[in-house]
Amino acid sequence: MPMSLLLIIQLAVGATILRVLLIILGSILIGWFLAYASIKSPIFENIYIPVISSLESVPVITFFPVVLVIFVTRIGGAMGSELASDFLILTAVAWNIWIAQYQAFKTVPKELQEVAINHELGFFSKMRRLYMPFSIPKIAANLFPSFADGLFYITVSEVFSIGTKTFSVFGIGSIIPALLASGDIYYMWVAMLTLAIWVALFTFFFRYIARFSVAKYGLDTAAPIRRGGKVNIMHTYQAWNTLTGPMKKLSKHFTSPFRALPTKGSFGRKWMALSSSKKYITIGTFLLVFIMLLAKIGLYVVSVPLSYWRYLVSYTPVIIYGMAFDYVRVVIIAFISLVIAIFVGYYLAVHQRAAVTVFPVIQIVSAFPAPVYFPLVFAATFGYMYAVFPMSSEIYVLLLGFISTFYYVFYSFWMGVQTVPSEFWEIMENHELGFFTRMRRIILPATFPYLIAGLSSTIDSAWGGLMIGEYWPDIIKGKTLEVQVGLMKMLDVFTYQGKIGPAAWASLLFAIVVTIFSLFFTKKLMTMAREKYVIEEGVYAA
Amino acid sequence: MSIGVILSAVDISYKFPSGKQVFTDINISTGENEFVSIVGPSGIGKSTILRTLGYLIPPTSGKVFLMGEEVKKPSSRISLIHQSIATFPWMTAIDNVKLALIGKGLSQNEMNDIARNTLETVGLKGAEGLYPKEMSGGMRQRVAIARALAGSPVVLLMDEPFVHLDELTAEGLRQEIYDILFNPLTTLKSVVLVSHNLDEVLELSDRVFVMNGSPAKIVDELIIEMPRPRSSRDSRFSTYLDKIYASLTPTR
């Protein structure tokens, strides 16, 4: 029996990691075709890019309950559960890779495209010899974040309950909670350790791939900037080179959604360039899709009795109230992450020797799914915590949100710091600027676009953390972690109680608010960042 | 010409972490109110030398002294103007210049006055509110020069500062910088210029160091003795030019 349990644990870790990897691989394959389609057809591009960039900034996890029901009721069985789980992972890993592929395809140099045309390469040779290789550095730079993101949800995607029914798929995300619940502490540790080892191995593997692919496939374009590092006060050049050399190059390939969004100007220009027949086709397609959507929603709406609508609408005030609470939590989490990311990031940028060890540790810790070990943190501390602060549930939820999200701000800030040219560092040294002056006048403005991009994905994953933390039945035996008020808790509770209608209604309202927020806040900030804080113009090469 | 020694580098060498030894055992010194130039083939290590003189990268061996005191960290007393123009895109011209005045215990008004005056010196009166992207390359370079001057340096290190300017503006600015150097009211006591433009070097310098070889060394040192204002029609001008060419060409 123990032997077989050990084996099961190994297999389960394998299954979980394989599931995430295969879905990443699948996303990459699909993404190539989508990217190709979008550079060939402006119509497709104008639909595809806004859609994936909004999906990237919307916390898809909050729609999971609704999606689950569709998979479980329409398909059902082991297949339904597996597909539901896969779908959740897909929504966590796909968008940033797809954006990266699109950006890569968009930036294939004209000269190379002309060579391809010149030699009359067909679609597959063009893809294989030009577009795919060219997109590899960007994809590689996004492998690690996708991997970490995909793993994060394993405890909720591999086992979930709707009403009284529990569905699960084979994987370590469903086994660890079971081991914890049954008190098999020894095997639980074995399982955690196994997962940790694999996560560490893959983290290093992805780092290696990222470096290798940048070295092999990266074009050193004669960009009019010098991407320097910083003044090496510490004589740690070697470390600097091995770690940040590739990082610096990598930062060019780092995907931030704000770079993907077509600018207003460019859309306008593209639109003007279209012939009038193409314009009509575009408008026609939009209208057709729109009418079809309306018809579909209309049919659905008509099929729901009016009394049921009244019932749903009656939930609206509590939903809004819960949402307000959650926004406050998200703001707190984002703020704390930002502050820590900036201080740690700056420290590491100035202390390269520390960066060499600290950076991979941060990566491994952040790739290890927090919901897997969080119950242990809870078990070890809750007695003390609740005795001292009666409001400790809030602290735990904020902590989980922070753990699940910190890495993204940190990584973005770090990437931003890499783009600060060595001349700027030298000027800071030369004029003996103090820490706060450096921050306020140079580092923060220079990294602003990166911070905004990071913050938008942070906010996104903070919602995921809240979704898991706000209502966590049996986090440890006989204890439920729950907050008083919160939209995410509401969604969890509705799902748990099998009230799918109200869950869907809450998701819908939330989606509307998130979209408005993204349109009026995030996008505005990104546009501003793009206009004013373009560091690429800071150094005019001699 | 030199009364006291201002900046001196004693046996400095620099080796990149990649292992490339750029230069070894360089000795350079500048006197009070002295204008010194360094010339040498492209890629020889001139920019690297300037950085070590300002301690922006510490020399791998050897020492740098500023008025007899060993330099151990970068300071605004030795100010570098980069070869590639570095201005902060999110700051206006005046804010870029004021950066050099932060932390010096000045009031906002004083900072504004100094910054405005320095911008006027480099011929940017009226451009105070412009952002770098609204300026030409030459204007940006003058902002960078103004920033270096505003910090009241004792030594100014200039790496090809005039290449982005048209000849007329460059000539005016050369004169300005030269006048600032000799103006008893300013703190500036020496200038070290790196330039490919030998006419410019001969027009300005009291002393010229020629770098060559791999790893680079100082292969020649010339004292330029011509009355100012200098003219390229001066017969000594071409004699000096020939001398510099002679030590520049053979790469040993």
Ligand SMILES: Nc1ncnc2c1ncn2[C@@H]1O[C@H](COP(=O)(O)OP(=O)(O)OP(=O)(O)O)[C@@H](O)[C@H]1O
């Ligand atoms: N980070 C680096 N690592 C290794 N070698 C470098 C690095 N930066 C510069 N070098 C090398 O050091 C040498 C000196 O460079 P430097 O920029 O000082 O030359 P320079 O004399 O200023 O050239 P130019 O006249 O073209 O400006 C060059 O051969 C260059 O290839």
Ligand SMILES: [Mg+2]
């Ligand atoms: Mg140079």
